[in-house]
Amino acid sequence: MKYFYTHLIEIESVSMELDKLDLSGEQKKHLANLIDSSIHHSILDVVMSELSPQNKRVFLQVCKEDDHSKLWKFLNEKIDNIEEKIKKCADDLKLQLHNDLREAGEK
Numbered sequence: 001m002k003y004f005y006t007h008l009i010e011i012e013s014v015s016m017e018l019d020k021l022d023l024s025g026e027q028k029k030h031l032a033n034l035i036d037s038s039i040h041h042s043i044l045d046v047v048m049s050e051l052s053p054q055n056k057r058v059f060l061q062v063c064k065e066d067d068h069s070k071l072w073k074f075l076n077e078k079i080d081n082i083e084e085k086i087k088k089c090a091d092d093l094k095l096q097l098h099n100d101l102r103e104a105g106e107k
Contacts, residue, residue: 004068005043008083009090011035017101039093046089050079 014035018028048056055078062071075082 003040004071005086008086009039011039011094014094014097017098021101021105035097039090042089042093043086046085047075047079047082050082
């Protein structure tokens with residue numbers, strides 16, 4: 001699935017780490033979906049925590065429209081350095097995921 005922030009983050013390195021694990025294809029797919037969901041929810045949390053209650057409603061409405069240009073215009077008007085905040089959130093989570101996957105591979 002293509003999210004509004006997909007162009008800002010790279011998750012291929014997490015997928016490569018996941019591929020190193022001795023798991024079935026179905027297990028890897030399930031873990032990949034969990035990783036995707038974790039990243040998505042973490043980024044939504046970063047965005048929502050920066051918005052007022054009224055702007056949260058607007059954000060959700062614009063998300064439903066699936067117009068990424070309109071969404072980015074809104075976010076950049078309402079949140080200073082939102083792209084950097086999203087990148088930092090994703091990078092922090094990826095680091096934790098890499099560590100968790102390496103640890104799982106050692107067991």
